[in-house]
Amino acid sequence: MSNFWNFLLIGVSNGLVYSLVALGIVLIYRSTRVINFALAAMAMFSTFIAATLIDRNVPYFVAFLAAMVFGFLLGAVTERFVMRPVESKSPLNAVIVAIGMLIFLEAMAGVIWGAKLRNFPSYFSLIGLKIGGTRLAISDFDLFIVAVVVVLLLALSVLFRYTKLGLMMRASAFAPEVARLLGVRVGRMLTLGWGLACAAGAVAGLLAAPKVFLFPNNMDGVLIFGFTAAIIGGLDSPVGALVGGLLTGVALSFIGGYLGSDLETVGAFLILVVVLMARPEGIFSSMSARRV
Amino acid sequence: MVTAKPEPRQAPAAAGPQGLRRLFGQPLVRNAIVGVVALVLFYLLIGHLGQYRIYQLSQVGPYVIALAGLSVLTGQNGQISLGHGALMAIGAWTLTLMQLHTKSPLWLMLIASALVTMVFGALLGLVAARLRGPYLAGATLALALGLPDITTRYQSLFGGYQGLEVNQPNAPAFLGATATPTEWLAIIEMICVVVVMVLFANLLRSRVGRKFRAVRDDEIATQVSGISVPRTQVLAFALSAGAAGLGGGLFALVSGNVSPGGFSVVLSISLLAAMVIGGTGTLAGAVWGAAIMVYVPEWASTLTQKLSLNQSVSANLALAIYGFLLVAIIMVAPMGIQGIVRLVIFKLRNLRKEPG
Amino acid sequence: MLTVENLSASYGPVRALSEVSLAVERSRITAVLGANGAGKTTLLRTLTGLVPAASGKASLDGVEFIRRPAEDIARMGIAHVPEGRGVIQELTVEENLRLGAIWRRDIDVQAKMAWVYELFEPLKPRAGKPAFTLSGGERQMLAVGRALMAEPKAMLLDEPSLGLAPLVVASIMALLRRLCDEQGLSVLLVEQNARSALSVADDAVVLSLGKVVVSDSAEKIRDDEELRHHYLGF
Numbered sequence: 001m002s003n004f005w006n007f008l009l010i011g012v013s014n015g016l017v018y019s020l021v022a023l024g025i026v027l028i029y030r031s032t033r034v035i036n037f038a039l040a041a042m043a044m045f046s047t048f049i050a051a052t053l054i055d056r057n058v059p060y061f062v063a064f065l066a067a068m069v070f071g072f073l074l075g076a077v078t079e080r081f082v083m084r085p086v087e088s089k090s091p092l093n094a095v096i097v098a099i100g101m102l103i104f105l106e107a108m109a110g111v112i113w114g115a116k117l118r119n120f121p122s123y124f125s126l127i128g129l130k131i132g133g134t135r136l137a138i139s140d141f142d143l144f145i146v147a148v149v150v151v152l153l154l155a156l157s158v159l160f161r162y163t164k165l166g167l168m169m170r171a172s173a174f175a176p177e178v179a180r181l182l183g184v185r186v187g188r189m190l191t192l193g194w195g196l197a198c199a200a201g202a203v204a205g206l207l208a209a210p211k212v213f214l215f216p217n218n219m220d221g222v223l224i225f226g227f228t229a230a231i232i233g234g235l236d237s238p239v240g241a242l243v244g245g246l247l248t249g250v251a252l253s254f255i256g257g258y259l260g261s262d263l264e265t266v267g268a269f270l271i272l273v274v275v276l277m278a279r280p281e282g283i284f285s286s287m288s289a290r291r292v
Numbered sequence: 293m294v295t296a297k298p299e300p301r302q303a304p305a306a307a308g309p310q311g312l313r314r315l316f317g318q319p320l321v322r323n324a325i326v327g328v329v330a331l332v333l334f335y336l337l338i339g340h341l342g343q344y345r346i347y348q349l350s351q352v353g354p355y356v357i358a359l360a361g362l363s364v365l366t367g368q369n370g371q372i373s374l375g376h377g378a379l380m381a382i383g384a385w386t387l388t389l390m391q392l393h394t395k396s397p398l399w400l401m402l403i404a405s406a407l408v409t410m411v412f413g414a415l416l417g418l419v420a421a422r423l424r425g426p427y428l429a430g431a432t433l434a435l436a437l438g439l440p441d442i443t444t445r446y447q448s449l450f451g452g453y454q455g456l457e458v459n460q461p462n463a464p465a466f467l468g469a470t471a472t473p474t475e476w477l478a479i480i481e482m483i484c485v486v487v488v489m490v491l492f493a494n495l496l497r498s499r500v501g502r503k504f505r506a507v508r509d510d511e512i513a514t515q516v517s518g519i520s521v522p523r524t525q526v527l528a529f530a531l532s533a534g535a536a537g538l539g540g541g542l543f544a545l546v547s548g549n550v551s552p553g554g555f556s557v558v559l560s561i562s563l564l565a566a567m568v569i570g571g572t573g574t575l576a577g578a579v580w581g582a583a584i585m586v587y588v589p590e591w592a593s594t595l596t597q598k599l600s601l602n603q604s605v606s607a608n609l610a611l612a613i614y615g616f617l618l619v620a621i622i623m624v625a626p627m628g629i630q631g632i633v634r635l636v637i638f639k640l641r642n643l644r645k646e647p648g
Numbered sequence: 649m650l651t652v653e654n655l656s657a658s659y660g661p662v663r664a665l666s667e668v669s670l671a672v673e674r675s676r677i678t679a680v681l682g683a684n685g686a687g688k689t690t691l692l693r694t695l696t697g698l699v700p701a702a703s704g705k706a707s708l709d710g711v712e713f714i715r716r717p718a719e720d721i722a723r724m725g726i727a728h729v730p731e732g733r734g735v736i737q738e739l740t741v742e743e744n745l746r747l748g749a750i751w752r753r754d755i756d757v758q759a760k761m762a763w764v765y766e767l768f769e770p771l772k773p774r775a776g777k778p779a780f781t782l783s784g785g786e787r788q789m790l791a792v793g794r795a796l797m798a799e800p801k802a803m804l805l806d807e808p809s810l811g812l813a814p815l816v817v818a819s820i821m822a823l824l825r826r827l828c829d830e831q832g833l834s835v836l837l838v839e840q841n842a843r844s845a846l847s848v849a850d851d852a853v854v855l856s857l858g859k860v861v862v863s864d865s866a867e868k869i870r871d872d873e874e875l876r877h878h879y880l881g882f
Contacts, residue, residue, distance in 0.1 A: 035426050037561075082619065089626045091425075092372070096568045097622050099561055104615030110608030164750060167739075171747050174738045181696060181730065183722035183751035183798070216608075224437050224557065231430040262445050266438035272431050273419055280422045 006137035007257040008250060013142040015249020016149040020204035021219075021226025022233060022241035023156075027197035030236035031173035031190055032087055034094040038078065040223035041105035042198045043205030046071040047214055048113050050206055051120055060123040067206055068199045075198025076191045083194070084187075109216040122210035145207050152203060153242060156196070160238070169193055173236075225252065228268050232275050234282025243283065247271075323493045327486035334482045338475055346478050347546075348586060353481030354380070354543035355582035357488050359567050360575050361535025364492055366564075367573020368501065369528035370508030371420055375432030376536045377560030378439040379416075383409045383540025384550045385443070388456050398461050402484065405541030406534045413533020417526035436560035440552035455551025458544045481542055488535055489575055495531070496575075504528055569621050571630025580629040589614050649673050650726075650802045650834045655704035655714070657694040664690040665858045667704070672802070672834040672851075677824065679849035679866060680838045681880055687858035688838040689731055692804045695836075696728040697721045708802055723751050727795035731806040735790045737780035741771055744779055744790055748797030755799065764793040767823065785816040792820070796827070802834040809841045817841065821848045842880040846870050854879045 021039065028036045050067035054060060078101065086094050124140035160166035171179040172189035179186050204226070205219055212218050229248040233240025248268065255267035275283065338346050362376045373379075383405035390401045416435070420428055443450035450456070463476035495501050506514040507524045515521045544550045562585055570581030593610035601609065625632050650672040657665040665687045672678045680688050693699040695706055697718035706714040713721050722728070735744055745764060749755050765772040768789040774782060779790060788808055795803055805824075809817040825848045828835050839845035846852060846866045854862040854869070862875060869875060876882055 029426065035429065086622055086626070092366075092568060092572070093622050093626055095429075096565050097619050099565050100615045100618030100622070102615070103618065104612050107608045107611035107615060111605050111612065115604050115608065164746075167743055167747060168750055170739065170743075171736055175734070175736045177698060177718075178730065178734045178736055179747075180698070180718040181722055181728045181734070182747050182794070183719050184747070185719050220557070221437075224433060227430050228434055231427055235426055260445070262441050265434075265441045266445075269431070269434035269438040272434045276423055276427060276431060277419065280424070280427060282427070 003257060007253045009136065009138040009142070010257075011250030011253030012246060013138055013145050013249070014253060015229075015246040016145055017204050017208050017222065017245075018226045018229045018248050019242045019245025020149060020152070020200050020207070021222055022230035022245050023153075023238055024197040024201040024204065025227055025230040026233070026235060026238055026241045027193050027200070029230070031169075031176075031193045032079075032083070032094070033091045034083065034087065034098065035227070036098050036194075036197065037095065037223070038098045038101035038105065039198065039201045039226075040217070040219035041102045041109070042071055042074050042078075043201040043208075043223075044214075044216060044219045045074065045105055045109055046198075046202035047120065047205035047209045047218075048109055051118070051209075051214055052113075054121055060121065064206055067202050071202025071205075072195040072199040075201075076195035078198070079191045079194035084190075106216040113216075115216055117213045117215045120206075120209035120214040126210060141210060148203065148207060152200065153238075156200075156238070165192075225249075225268060228272055231272060231282055234279075234285025237282070237284035240282055240284030319497050320490070320494050323490045327490045331482055331486050335479065338478055343472065343474055346474050348590070350474065350478040350481055350546050351586045352582045353478070353485055354539040354546060355563070355566065355585050356485050356539075356578050357542065358536045358539030358563060359570065359578035359581045360488055360492055361532040361539070362563055362567050363570070363573055363575065363578050363581075364496070364504070364535075365528050365532035366567060367577075368496060368508060369504040369525065371525060371528060372425065372429045372564075373420075373432045373529075373532070374429050374560050374564055375416070375435040375439075376532075376563045377555050377557065378432075378436045379409050379413060379533045379536035380540030380543055380559065381439055381443075381550075381552075381555035382412050383537030384544035384555070385450060385456075385540075386537065387541035387544050388458050388550045389449075391459060392456065398480070402480075402538060402541050406538040409537020409540065410530045410534035413536070414526055414530040416533065417529025418522075420529055421522040421525040433557065433560065436557045440555050443552045451551070453552060455549055455554070458548050458550060460545060460548060477545055481546075484538060484542060488538065492535075492575055500527070565618055569618065569628055571628030571633075574628075574630045576633070577628050577630040584629075588617060592617075649709055650836065651705075651707050652691075652695065653705040655691070655694060655706060656702045657690055657699050658702050659690075659699075663702075663858060664699075665694060668855070668858075668860055670836075670853050670860065670863065672836055674832045674834055675829055676850045677828055677835040677837055677848055679842070679845040679852040680836060680855060681840075681842045681845060681852055682855035683879075683881075684840070685857075686855040688855055689806055690858070691855070692728060692730075692806050692836070692838055695721075695804060696726060722798075725798070725801035726804065727798060727800035727802070728804045729791045729795050729806060729808065731810065735779040735782070735787050735794070738778060740776050740778055741782070741790055742775045744794050745797055748794035752798050755797075757797075760797050760799075764796060767796075768793050784811050785813070788812060788816075788820060792823075796831075799831075800833065802836070804836045804838070806838045807840060808837070809839060809844055817844050821845075824848060842876075843882055 021043070024039050025036060028034060046067040049070045050063040053063035053066055058066070082097060082101065083094055086097050122141045124144045126139050126141050128135040128137055128139050130136070160170060168179070168184045169189045169192065171182070171184055172186040173193070176186045204222065208219065208222050212222065225248055226245070229244035230241055231244070232247055233242070233244030248271065251271050252264045252267055256264045338349070341349070358376055358380055362373060365371050365373055386405040386408045387401045390396050390404055396404070419431065423431055443455070444452050460473040460477060462473055463471035467476060496504070503519050503524045506519060507521050511521050547554060566581030566585045567577065569584055570579070571577030589610060592613040593607065595613070596606040596609040599606060652668060652670050655665060655668045656663065668691060670678060680691060682688055690699055694701050695714070697716060701714050704714065705712060708724055708726060711724065713724055713726070736747070739747070742761070745761050746757060749757055749760060770786055771789055771793065774786065779787065782790060792805070792808070808820055812820070821844055824835060824837070827833060837845055837849060846869060849866040852864065852866045852869050853860050856879060861879065862869065
């Protein structure tokens, strides 16, 4: 098995986690024009909830679901009570509030659980799979990541494409005023959107934690790569989030593998510059499509 | 207050020769006088402060300069940057490497940190001119994340994780034998702050400042009226970067050390937050923002230390208070602290106009 | 029946609408005419809750609705077709239509949609296409069709003729008349194009600087040359 294939597979596995974070960013951005930097902290907080439950002998998958629900509620409450009052003023103010939330939540996690690095159980083995005597770089857990992300994305696309609720959410995101005139309760849709986005973030946190460990700012780096992925994809396109995540994950894996891991962050910047020079609003943005 | 707002001309009075009056009417001269007065007051002030207070005060200076640059870029020209921490890093390493490898005088090193960063900022500006809003924020954020890692990649040059030592300059003889390097550094900083503020204040009143704002308000109309939007944006980015670079150079001197940890993404994000809280687009807001960056965490940790908790808890609690305050200030004062100050001044003026 | 009594609204310190009163009976069309900035759009936006009313009342069939949230007003059966068509460009034609009846649980959406496609034949072949691919006339058809999906009692239209070819305008006006008669709609028709609005309207009000300056039958206003010259410019 050559390095090339290993780097590719690791890249896909990491990239799917970035896709989830990117999706969380996109879901919120396209409905409220806010970049939710607090997503990292919300994901981390939800993961800590799962870790606490697992410590108390709650089964892994129950804890997993509980963390998703917690993420959902955290996102919904944040939108309703923290973001709603500032959203209307200016997007920049809302971004600063999100940054304030990030600092606050990370510090509170430090107060509650301590700032120490801790392991997070992965349920599936992290040891590379064996095929015909050669060990691959991907493990059972990576396959689990693929499965979870695929299921989640399918569920979300069914929700958005084929349900009344999804139609109302998309209408609220694209044209809030028109949606209100058609009787859609836009405020509720925004709350729901934040909830879903942060639940996706919680899943990203649960999937990343076994690899990046669990501590109050463990998701900061993942968030920035997820943000990179969202931008590459075009900030308002869920499909773009998936593709952007995979591109980012694979590219960083190759850069890290062939050139050294300390160049990954520089690589992320260069990829972003190259993509944005070619398409200043990302690859899949509907804004640029519409102007044609 | 040094802002771009034009003040009404005083009605001509009998006193004073006409030439002197015209000289005072010049914004550059007036701002310079305000600056010199501030400098003198500052010098008198530090004579009454202990060494630690002076050290604290000198932590504010680099942020004031960097924030002024960021505020001009974002508030006056409409370009957002989450990478000003990285630009400060460039200025800091420029100064440090010059100190290490050359025998340049201090003033030359400070100018060099501004100029080198300005060149880098112009390059970044070329990229930025094609990007808008969150796309620009993302690109600059990625820079802020990536740049410190370059210093660990080339350890022999940049000193790796530990970074490099920076020597603080000794006080010159004319300040008296008792003057410490800390006091001297505070004075150097205040000079830099005054120079940068006066330059920016005048820039914003000039044609260039009007171009900046025109681009911010309506790019298409500006382009149509014959002003090059990309060129204006690159210029704004370069000037803003120059301020960040100078701030970074001073930051290195105050810290006595430059290391990648000091210029993490957190610094860039804190700068943006401080700018908004101070009052986006105002130079006075840069002072408020810088003061908040230094004093609020300090005040919060003093507060939590009194609660006699264990160290990790009290440190985190201080951070939590800081985060909470960020949210609270934006909710209470969407225009930042300078917004409140202006409101108060406005109300007071109205009160004076209509007594009773 | 749609009744408006002494409705006022402001944008900050600027009073955009002052003490406007009017009534639209079932199966009747009232045209709202006036120059740019007379307050026509503000009147509709205030009625449907997008601009807060400063004072005054409005009711539909006796039920007060002013100061309720926009989505509740829509759910009372007041359809507002905003200026610039207001179709959601990113959604397909069919999705836009579905959205029109999204809050109604008691409507056969498929049948309703088939009916709209019959009214506006050009829409049918475009059903799966995003709305930004439609022409201006087709977008207006979609916007009106979408408003009809929820079987509204009152319909407020903001400049449906804007930017359309005269022939298209005429057909849309004729259709409005027909729908109004068949469905028992109360229609409030805001128009700059006074001539074509007066050709279908029963009554008309003329707004100037946010005030009602004339309120009469459409016929009388059509025949009053001086008034037409003064306020309507034809």
